[in-house]
Structures are given as structure tokens and as C-alpha cells.
Amino acid sequence: MVKHPLLRYLSRRLIILLSSFAVALVALFVLLRVIPGDPAATLAPIGATPQQIAAARHLVGTDQTLLSQFIHWVSQISTFHLGNSLISGSPIAPEIASRLRITIPLTLISFAIAILIAVPVGYLAAQRSSTWYGRVLNTISQFGIAIPIFWVGLIFIYSFALRLMILPAGGFPPNGWSDFGGSLKSLVLPVATISFVMSASLTRYVRSATLDVLNSEYLRTARALGFSQRQAIWNHGVRNAASPIISILGIELATTFVGAVVVETVFALPGLGSMLVRAIQESDYVSMQGVLFVSTLVVMMSGFFADALQKWVDPRLNRFSIKSETQ
């Protein structure tokens, strides 16, 4: 029996995570099968004989029952094999791993930069909310939220690649990260695009959380007890403001990871998103399942870690949950 309340909470949360994951697996499998289309049709040539169609179906395994396809898939997942692509015939796990080498750095670097921008800007926008530049910052972030990410990408490409010609418009070096400089250069504009859009929305959250804290009674009490504004915010405000922001960050991280599909298409990056797009175009269920499986895992894990971090940062949540558990 786990004694520590935080660990107890986490183990309960882990059980929920695993059950949600099992449900997600079934949903994923079923939803992909109800989409009209036949992967064998993608492989079979024009003028294909019924025998060729049957051969194609056998090749891709769609001649099996749904149940046996599902059992086969789950048994593959348990060994992290994830199956072979219906179209290329090659195992998809190494391909996913290779594409994650682009999507993960793209997501994490963008995320880190967005936080580095959003936290000070959001704080400043809140603290100076009544001044003209507080309003300007707020307007800029509103603007950032309103424009679609692909458009930001196109503007960046136009400005920095086509006009100034200082950065590549897209693509990734043929030898990948072994060309470290080239790889980093390829990621500058995609990272800038995601960071710009993400920091705009994060700024709004930080501003709103900071405003809540600044207007709170406990901060006024702290000031009345003789703390300076800075001390009061540092000792009491930050943790309080951090709690909702962490929860938003968990969602934002997952959204960015999944949403990288748009940026990867605009910048022709061979990441997980572009793999998904191609799999959809080719009705390659196995590749789709593989990519969505990994994406589901990332989304659920980021939610899990955000929850855990939130618990750790905000002790009140612990107390409430302990109380509720002991009631």
C-alpha cells in the first residue's frame, strides 16, 4: 500500500492513464477501419485482376477478420514492433523513431522558446495592464492567436527564405542530424513559427493568471505584512499563478506535438506529422495506427506529467485530494 499521498495519487492516476490508453487503442483501431477505403486498392494496378486484388489484400492482411487484425496489432504493440507499413512493407517502428528525431526537437525547442517569451511578456502585460504598452502586448498576443499557423509559416518563408535568403524554405539535410548545423538551420523557421503562435496564446494565460494573483487578497495581505511587491509575488504569487499555467502547458505541449503536422507540411520536414498525412493519403492503416498510437501516448503522458507537476507545485491540491480520499 502506497503511503505517501503524492505517490498514492500518482499510482491512481497511472491506473486511469493505462485504462484510458486501452480504450484509446480500441477506438483508434475501430475508427480507422470505418473510414472508407481499401489499402489494397492503393497497391493494386489499374486493370488488376481479382487475383491481383486478392493478392494485394493478402499482402496487407486485410483479408483477415477485424478481431484477428486487432489481436495481431496489440501483440505487436506489446513488443513495440508496431507492424509493417501496408504500402512500403517495411517495419514502421524504425521509421517512427527516425521521424521523432525531428518532431521531438521541433516540439520541445518551440515549447521552451514559447515559455521563455510568454512568461515575462505575460507577466509584464499583467503588471502593466493599465498602461499603453501593457495594452500593446495584449493586442499583439491577441493577433498571434488569431492568425493560422500555416500562414505565419508562409510569411516567415517569404521573408527569411525567399526575400532575405538567409534560411532554408524547408526540407531537412539528407544525412539528418549528422549534419548538425544544417539540421539546426532547417529547424529555425519551423521553430520560430510554432513559438510565435504558441507564445501568443501562452502569454494570454500567463497574463490572466498573473492578474488573478495581483488582485488577490493574500497578496494584499502579504504587502500589508511588510513584504515588498517583488517579495510578495516571489514568495506567494508565483506558485499560485504557476498552477493553472502548468495545466495549460500540458495541454499546449500535446497540442503542439499533434499540431506539428501542419508546420511539417509547410516546411517539408520528414517528421511524424508528414508521415501521418502520407499514411492517410495511402489508406495505410498500420502506419496511421502507429503514428496515432505514439501521438496518443505523448498526449496522455504530457497530461500525466502536467498533473504530477501541478500537484507538486501546489500543495493545496494535495491537501484537498488527501481530504477527499480520507472522507
Added chain:
Amino acid sequence: MTIKQNIGRKAIAAAVALGFAASLIPAGAQASNPTTVINVGSLYEPQNLDNTAGGGQGVTEALNGNVYEGLFRLNDDGSVSNLLATGYSVSSDGLTYTFKLRSGVKFASGKPLTSADVKFSIQKVIAPASLSARKSSFGPIASITTPDDLTVVIALSAKSISLIYNLSYVWIVNSTATDFAAHADGTGPYTFTNWVKGSTLTLTRNPAYWGPGAKNGSVVFHYFTDATALNNALLTGAVDVITSVQSPDALKQFSTSSYKINNGNSTTKLLLAFNDRVAPFNNKLVRQAVTSAIDRKKFLQSVWGSYGQVTGSMVPPKDPWYEDLSGVYPYNPTLAKAELAKAGYPKGFTFRLDTPTYDPHPAAAAFIKAQLALVGITVNINSVTDNQWYLNVYKAHDFVATLQEHVNDRDLVWYGNPNFYWGYNNPAVTKLVNLSEQVKSARTQTLDLKKANELVVADAASDWIYLYPQIVVATSHLSGYPLNGLNSQFYAYNIVKA
């Protein structure tokens, strides 16, 4: 699944299609440089590396003639020349072909080429598991024997005048190799180096090549899913040449001295294909009326500006049996109305037009709808995905009319197959198409198919809206690249940079 994908992108289609041997921009006086890297931008990434397992157009574009070679090579004018075969002889009854192989040829792996590899390669194409539609064109092959290492004998059960031409589509692979989907071991001027899925495919000059050798050091195919990203890559110098331009609007940005826009020969046709089995299109008069009611030149102009061509038939100018039939059904809505009345539809009718969702089909559907409304015909546009098209239109024939691209050349022969999706059934055409394969001379074949084409057009079996342009754009310091038929192959070995 579209005809384009099946025939073009998959490069495994039309059983009797003429290949696109590259016509090359002359490399001029530029010297070859075995250290130069040629960066090629393409929208056609291979699905796998095996052209008998659904590798797609991309694998032909990257590997055909570059890594893999056939017994014969297709040239730009449609002629066929020896490649791995030094020659062949035909028996007097036309049923036995004896091929002599070039000696001293080795695969990239070092294994010498033998007749066993040739036999294995042909059998791979015609095997039951083969997904190559080329397979049906080898139907007459009765046996393949290998009397010695450099001789292959093919016995036929029926004459096949297109055999040599068809063999130019068969890649000679290493018979001891495995995993053709992920690796390539050919005899060509390049060796396959690596393929980063979703990104690039790299070929490196083969120093042990039996022929003159590539004029550049390596070729990197960069793959894009977005046409704008592809164009940007050329504008920023990330690639030296792009193998297809998707719209004339994109050409404006290349109209400077830094780029060369090449208007090559295409074989891709946009068709309004009627289901000739069902009413009202089982009536020739109705098909003729609809064809006369659509101003094809106006539509081509609106989509491609001054590029492209209205041919008035399935046969592109590169096919030997081409003739300009664009004048058979000039735009004439008055005549169309009269023909409709004569056919029993004085007030017109309503039909469903199954329309693929990607360009230019939706625009074509809207144009056709507007034009046919003027003669009293109501068109209900029904958007269909590739797979829906394949299953409902192509497989189940559950359609009235559809729009579709047909990529390959020499695909007139589909009108000789009454079971094809459009259900055109004219015994005279079927007979001519079948006979054309049995004849002794190419001239007779040409005459037969010309006659067949005239019959097909007279029946207005389909409405051939227009022939696409084939536009290749490259930086002006590049030369030696192929101009035509990029939807099936892209010979890279003559490309040099100034």
C-alpha cells in the same frame, strides 16, 4: 485511387504504354564533374523501391535508368534502343525471340549479370503476386529459357509486336537479392545510397558502370507533399530542378533569367468519362451532344493559359497513331441541343458527375456544369475520394459519368476492352486493338490503331477535355536533364551544372 495514381504514380499501369525515354536538354560543352551533387525536387516519393510491389511513380522516377536498367531503353521519340541486350533475333513465325546480353556487366553489388537474372526479372513481373499491370502485356509469354549465361530465349504463344517495347519496362534485378522493397541492386550508372522516408533519396555515381558513366557525382531526390514548398525549394536554391509544375500561376515566379521553363511533351489527358453502359450515355447521340456542348479550348485556356493542348482523342502526339481530332466536335451548343432532341431529351436531363477532390477536377466539374446548363442538362457534382473512385467507379462501375486523369501513353487500347470501367463496347475497335498486337510491322500496328482511334472518337466514347502540359523548371546553369515523361522516369546521368 485514381487512374493517375494507378497508371502514373504507380507506374504499373497501362499494359501497353509507351515509356517516356528522356529527351534531354543538351548538356552542351559543359564538362562532367564526378563531384557535383544534383538536387531534384519532386512530389512523387516512392511508396517502396519495388516496381512490381506498388512502388509508385516515384520509384520509376528515381531508379529507372539510373539504378536499374532494362534489356532495352525507351527514347524520347518513342523508339527503343538496346541497353543490357546487344541485339535480338525473331523466328520467322514471330513466336520466338532470342536476346544476346552485353558481357562484362555487373550489378552494384559486384555480381555479374547473367541470363538467369533476366529470366528472374521477367518472371518477377509476371508472377501471381506481382502488382505490376505490365504483367498482362506479357500474357503471350509461354516460356523463358537460358541456353547460356549471355543468351535468353522467350517463346510466345501468340505474336506480340510490342514485346521489345514492353521489355523496356522490365528492370533487370539481381536474382540473388532479397528485400527489393527497401534495397536496390541494379546495373545502372548510379548505386542506391539511402532513402530517408518523407525526405530524400540519394543515388551515388557508380564508378564500375559498364557504360560511359554519369556526368555528376550524385543525385538527391528531395520529396515534397506541398507544391508551394517544392517551388520555394527551387527559388531558394535547395533544389536545382523540379520535375513537375502544378499550375501556370507558379511559373510567374520563375520567369527570370535565373530559371529555365521547359514545356515538354505530356501524355496526361483529362477525361470526362461516360459510363457507356447506362442511360443516357449508352446513346451515342447524347455523348456527341455533351461533347459539342463543352468549350474545351476555353477551359484549357482558363486552367493552363497558353500551355497544354486539346487533342480531341485519347491519343497524345507522342503516340505513333496520333492524329489531330480536335476538330471533330467543335464547340456548338446549338447542334448539341438538336442532337439532344433527336436522342429523345429535348428538355435535357440530370446526371451525377463523380469528381475527384483534387485539382483540376473540381474546377473542371464546375465548368462542365455551367456549360451543360446552357443546353438544358443539369449536372450534380459528387465529390469522391481516391478510394471511393477506385471502388465505386473503377471497380463496381457504379457511376454515370466521371472526371479522371489518364497519365500513360499508348492507352487507347483500353477502349478495346469492353470490361474497362467506362464500358465502351465496339466490336470493331476491340478487333482492331487485338489485331494490332498480332501484326508483323509497326506501320500496320500504327494504321490499325489510328483506325481504332477514329472509331472511338466517332462514337464519342468519352470527352477528352485536354492534354496536360509537361513543365520542368530548372536553374539556368543546369543542363542535360530530361524534358518529357517525368511522370514515369527521370534520367539523371547527363545532368551537369555550369
